[in-house]
Amino acid sequence: MADLPFRISEKAGQTKIQQLVHSISEAISSGQLKEGETLPSVNELSTESGFSRDTVFKAYKILKERNLVESAPTRGYYVTGGSFKVFMLLDDFSAFKEQLYKAFRNNLPNTYSVDLLFHHYNREVFNQLVNSSLGRYSMSVVMNIDHRSMEPVLKKIDPGKLLILDMGMPPSENISYVIQDFNKAVENCLEEGLTYLKKYSEMILVYDETETPHPAETVTAVRRFCENHNISFRLLKNTHGVEVKKEQCWFTIRDSDLVEVIKYCRSKGFLLGKDFGVLSYNDTPMKQIAGGGISVISTDFEQMGRLAARFVKDKQKVTEVLSTSLKIRQSL
Structure with missing residues (x-):
């Protein structure tokens, strides 16, 4: 295989066809194989690699379908310009994820194509999507499932071409990341808003570890803040049958819980920000105007998108723990 213009990577779990596709794709992505460069013929690659002609032909066929390789009667197989393809795997679709994606897309050249998929915190789906992406993309941007550690399947991706987002x-x-701090940063935000929060006799956090895709460290941070300032703390799993009382401050993670709390209070004639308070996690354009403005603890998802785009374009390592901020609005 010494005469081949690229190295065939023998990755565990890959078929011979996948090995060829992955190796040639990587060589093109890295610039080892240039646009217009002629590739070995089916017979030559079969002889040098030891793979069957049928295997080589099928690998070339897949590369042609991905616009990475073309063939002509007089030239044989050669590298095309193709488009720079990015694999983007997010957890779910929401208003703040839309902000992230728009910032990411707007900061990439038009020649870059992005395949956007969602795993919805399902590990089987996550593993399937990552495995099927191998060898097909120039760069991968992935929102992890677990905030404590990286999902094992991600180790199959070249660490120099992988960016972990959010958590x-x-x-x-060797692996790049742009993530948040869900513990101390949350407590710092609460401390910043102490003047507004101390007027409430009780803080109620709506959070269910099995249902809410959010790190449990936030619960620890809120409880610690309340204990430090003698504010009564209560943890509820959901807002089913909720009964909001005056002088309570409700902290919601899910937007569905936020809606239920506000609907109940309106039915009772309570004034938001006066009779009771509301704090929400993750900012969205709607929260900036709903009810005169919902106070939030949030990171900057547009900045996250811009940093992800910079990583994809520049291919330079990035290690960022984004700041988390408190935005006081009418609801407090």
Whole structure:
């Protein structure tokens, strides 16, 4: 295989066809194989690699379908310009994820194509989507499932071409990340808003670890803040049959719980920000205007999108823990 213009990577779990597709794709992505460069013929690649002609032909066929390789009667197989393809795997679709994606897309050249998929915190779906992406993309931007560690399947991706978003500290210093702090940063935001929060006799956090895709460290941070300032703390799993009382401050993670709390209070004639308070996690354009403005603790998802785009374009390592901020609005 010494005469081949690229190295065939023998990755565990890959078929011979997948090995060829992955190896040639990587060589094109890295610039090892240039646009217009002629590739070995089916017979040559079969002889040098030891793979059957049928295997080589099928690998070339897949590469042609991905616009990475073309063939002509007089030239044989050669590298095309193709488009720079990015694999983007987010957890779910929401208003703030839309902000992230728009910032990401708007900061990439038009020649870059992005395949956007969602795993919805389902590990089986996550593993299937990552495995099917291998060898098909130039760069991968992934929202992890677990905030404590990186999902094992992600180790199959070249660490120099992988960016972890939102949560999940990579075990290797070679992997880039743009993530949040869901613990101390949350407590710092609450401390910043103490003047507004101390007028409430009780803080109620709506959070269910099995149903709410959010790190439990936030619960610890809120409880710690309340204990430090003698504010009564209560944890509820949901807002089913909710009964809101005056002088309570409700902290919701899910938007559906936020809606239920506000609907109940309106039915009772309570004034938002006066009779009771509301604090929400993750900012959206709607929260900026609903009810005169919903106070939030949030990171900047547009900045997250811009940093992700910079990583994809520049291919330079990035290690960012984004700041989390408190935005006081009418609801407090």
